[in-house]
Amino acid sequence: MAREFELTRNITIGQYLPTGSFVHRLDPRIKLFSFGILILAIAFCNSYGGNFIVLCFSLLLFRLSRIPLRYGLSGVKPAIPFIVILAVLQLLFYGDIASGGRVYLEYGFIVITSDSVRLVIVSALRFIEIIFVSSVLTLSTSTTQLTHGMESLLKPLKYVKFPVHEFSLIMTIAIRFVPTFAMEMEKMMKAQASRGAEFGTGSWWRIFRRTKEMFPIIVPLFRVAMERAEDLILAMEARCYVPGGDRSKFRKYKSSPGDFLVLFFLLAFSAFLLMYPFPY
Structure with a gap:
């Protein structure tokens, strides 16, 4: 029951964990660009072979950035x-799209083949790998660095009147x-549980019941979000x-x-993932 209230422990995206590693000391512009290319390559x-290599590499990134692996794995739990x-929907309804390979089950419009199973496994691995890489990026980069790095990368868009600074600020705040919203x-949840509300009483696969339990949280959460926005x-x-004014930078x-x-x-690694003909 207590684990149901540990939301901040399971949210790794958006937090900064200073460990002093060389990943933390990288130029935020280089880090954002290279990690963005890596995420595109993962997508x-x-x-199987490429995703296995990426999974090992993403776990190595936690080691290089001195971020506890258990902390990184906790970010996958909410997803x-x-x-x-997603895996069930792909397995049941993507048989016509991934119709090649050996047929395991065919019942009406439901067709499960070796290629549809491959699609399910690869999609799940890519989802996890993107969470890992994004977690390393945000855990090793402060909010200020993210803002300045994104603004520098998007600077050429100023010539077409795109609000680069405002867009970078919005993305960083989000x-x-x-x-913050997880906290x-x-x-x-703790306040309502102390008043008799039930959270986490059902199994995790009972999606509708667990969603119904969250309804009393949604309205006050929106109110808090509006208050936070007003304070900001x-x-x-x-x-x-x-907005739109010229601003100097301290660093x-x-x-x-x-x-x-x-x-x-990272560019060479991404090109290798996209161009190498993995046998599996």
């Missing part, structure tokens, strides 16, 4: 119900507020923030040869 990798639902939701607006106005980022070496390695 298009459709082989397990979605992975299971990522940063994920653990608020955890407080509400007042804080930014108190600091004379003007100037300079890329080192080590940063470019990491970029070259």
Whole structure:
């Protein structure tokens, strides 16, 4: 029962864990670009061998960044119900799309083949790997670094009148507020449980019952979100923030040869995942 209230422990995206590793010291611009390319390569990798290599590499990233592996694995736990639902839907209804290979079961419109099973396994692995890589990126990069790095990468879009700074700020705030809302939701669950509400009494696969249990949390969570947004607006106005205005930066980022070496390695690794003909 107590594990049902440990939401912040299972939310790794949006938190920053300073460990002093070389991954933390990388130029945020290089880190965002290289990790973004890696995530795209993972999304298009459709082989067992490629996904196994990526899974091992993503676990190695936790080691290199000195982030506890148990902490990283806890970020997958909230996504397990979605992975299971997605796997069941793909297995039952994607038989016509992945119709090749050996047929295991055919009943009406439900066709389960070796290729549809392959699609289910590969999709689940890609989902987990993207969570791992995204967790390493946010756990090793502070909110300020994410904002400046994203703004620098999108700077060419200013020539087409795209609000680069505002977009970068919105994306960074959205990522940063994920653990904040998890903490608020955890407080509400504990408060309502102390008043007799039931949370986590059913099995995790009983999706409809567990969703019904969350309904009393949704309305107050939206109210808290609006209050947090209003507080943020007042804080930014108190600091004379003007959208679209020219702003100076306290820190100037300079890329080192080590940063470019990491970029070259991740680009080569991503190209290898996309171009190498894995047998399985």
